[in-house]
Amino acid sequence: MLLFRSEESVNRWCRAQGLPVRPMIDLRQLWHLAVTWYGNRLTVDSRRPAPDEMVAIFAGIGLTGSFWDPKADQWSS
Amino acid sequence: MDFDTRVKLRIYDTVARTTATPTTGEVATALHAPLADVEAAFRRLHAKRLLVPEPGDPSRIRMAPPFSGVKTDFRVRVEDKVYYANCSWDALGIPAALHRDAVVEATDGQTGEPITIEVRNAAPVPRPCVFHFAVPAARWWENIIDT
Numbered sequence: 001m002l003l004f005r006s007e008e009s010v011n012r013w014c015r016a017q018g019l020p021v022r023p024m025i026d027l028r029q030l031w032h033l034a035v036t037w038y039g040n041r042l043t044v045d046s047r048r049p050a051p052d053e054m055v056a057i058f059a060g061i062g063l064t065g066s067f068w069d070p071k072a073d074q075w076s077s
Numbered sequence: 078m079d080f081d082t083r084v085k086l087r088i089y090d091t092v093a094r095t096t097a098t099p100t101t102g103e104v105a106t107a108l109h110a111p112l113a114d115v116e117a118a119f120r121r122l123h124a125k126r127l128l129v130p131e132p133g134d135p136s137r138i139r140m141a142p143p144f145s146g147v148k149t150d151f152r153v154r155v156e157d158k159v160y161y162a163n164c165s166w167d168a169l170g171i172p173a174a175l176h177r178d179a180v181v182e183a184t185d186g187q188t189g190e191p192i193t194i195e196v197r198n199a200a201p202v203p204r205p206c207v208f209h210f211a212v213p214a215a216r217w218w219e220n221i222i223d224t
Contacts, residue, residue, distance in 0.1 A: 001210050002186030003165040010209045013187035024207045027194070031201050034169035038143050041174040042089045044082055048126045048142075054214065070214040 022067070029061045083108055084118040085127060088141050093175060096160050098138035098146035126218065143170030152182040165208050172196040 004010045007024060014021045025033075036057050040046045049057060051070045058068040066072040087107055091099040099107070105115040119135060122128045129140035138146045140163050145151075151162040153171045155178070162168035165183060172179035181194040186209070195202040 001164045001166055001208055001212075003183050003192055004187060004207050004209060005185045005190065005192060006205060007207055009185055009187040010207060013209075016187070019211060021209075022213075023210050025210070026208075027201050027203065027206055030166060030208050031169055031173075031196075033166060034143070034173040037166075038170035038174040039176075041143070041170070042086075042093060044078065044086065046085070046089075046127075058214075066215075067210075067213045070217070072213065072215045 023063065025061070025063070029063075032061050033057070080110070080114065081118045081121055084115060085122055088122075088128065088138065089144075089174075092141055092144045092160075096144075096158050098141050098144065100138075101136045143167030143174060150184055154180045154182065169194070169196065169201065 002013070004013065010024060011021060037049065054070050055068065058064065084104055087104050088099060091097070091103070091107075101112060101115045101119055104110075105112045108115070116135065119128065119130060119138075123130055127141070128138050129142075131137035131139045131146065140146060143162055143166070145161040145163045145167070147161065149161045149163065151165060151168040153160045153162055153168055155172065155175055160171050162171055162181075165181075168181045168183060172181075176199070178198070179196045181196070183192050183194070184190060185192055192206060194204060194206070
């Protein structure tokens with residue numbers, strides 16, 4: 001996952017790479033993911049979220065669909 | 078506390094204190110445990126996606142997410158320490174894991190221009206930027222080092 005100054009910067013990068021533009025999130029959403037994933041990482045009970053938990057976490061910040069489903073066999077952005 | 082949890086905590090405690098990920102040998106010495114037992118624990122923690130071994134050298138750690146075992150383009154300054162993260166998500170994951178203020182120093186993926194994100198009082202200071210996911214969630218761990 002890469003960081004860009006703006007959506008236009010993403011679009012230029014995708015064109016240059018010959019890649020489709022895929023989902024983008026903002027700083028507030030990424031901070032939510034960072035805290036959810038890693039907030040207790042240094043503790044006894046820390047673990048990576050299970051696939052169903054991931055789907056719920058993503059949905060909680062508006063990220064839905066097969067792109068965000070770690071169990072998906074097929075996906076679309 | 079089971080052995081794998083002790084190994085996990087030793088890894089994360091070491092990287093949090095020193096900014097460097099420990100080797101299997103260093104963990105074995107610290108825990109007074111047989112090296113083979115620590116090597117097996119590393120393999121199980123990898124299976125749980127709590128670490129990624131260095132390709133070609135399973136005694137070393139490439140990733141103990143959100144921390145990177147090698148220098149990357151995602152530098153995270155926390156007080157007088159500099160950590161490296163695996164990606165922009167993990168760059169924010171470091172202050173989230175440490176519960177500390179931080180300054181993330183990264184670059185624009187297209188132009189290479191520096192982008193700084195400050196985390197202060199348990200939240201990032203708002204600034205214009207976006208994060209692009211080129212790979213769907215189902216494929217993140219097919220090649221996690223490059224994802």
